[in-house]
Amino acid sequence: MAKFSSIKLAELEGLLPGVAQQYHRLALVVGPVGSGKTPLLKELCRRRDIPYLNVNLALSQRLLDLTNKERPLRVRRLLADAIDELPGNVLALDNIELLFDPALHQDPLALFQGLSRNRTLIVAWGGTYNDKSSVLNYAEPGHPEYHRYERPQVVIILLS
Secondary structure: OOOOHHOOOOOOOOHHHHOOOOOOEEEEEEEEOOOOOHHHHHHHHHOOOOOOEHHHHHHHHOOOOOOOOOOHHHHHHHHHHHHOOOOOOOOEEOHHHHHHOOHHOHHHHHHHHHHHHEEEEEEEEEEEOOOOOEEEEEEOOOOOOEEEEEOOOEEEEEOO
């Protein structure tokens, strides 16, 4: 398990007030598997008393009783409900892989942007971001869960 950088933690803490002033109150902590996203978020949550949500766990429990046809239609509402159950104006979301399942027909970034209008969301994003081209990726091209976003309008904390 990778350990996060205290410099990245300080950077993230320093960005939170500015994120809260944005139209989309959304910050993505971007990095590949093993880069320290989860430990970073958990330490931030511990230090700032921020609720932490394992999206895969919360969403999969709520999707169990739905049919395959109902699931894509209800994902947004079910995730919003899970978020609404938590206190505070800032939340950390981790383990978001389920949202990229092609069977759910979701645009995860748009989903997070919509959910971040009234609360600040800090999301662990397993992927890459290229500063020069301003391209955010999830998974690799050719992978069924691959998503590419050009010039995403969110705050990005890059882990390597």
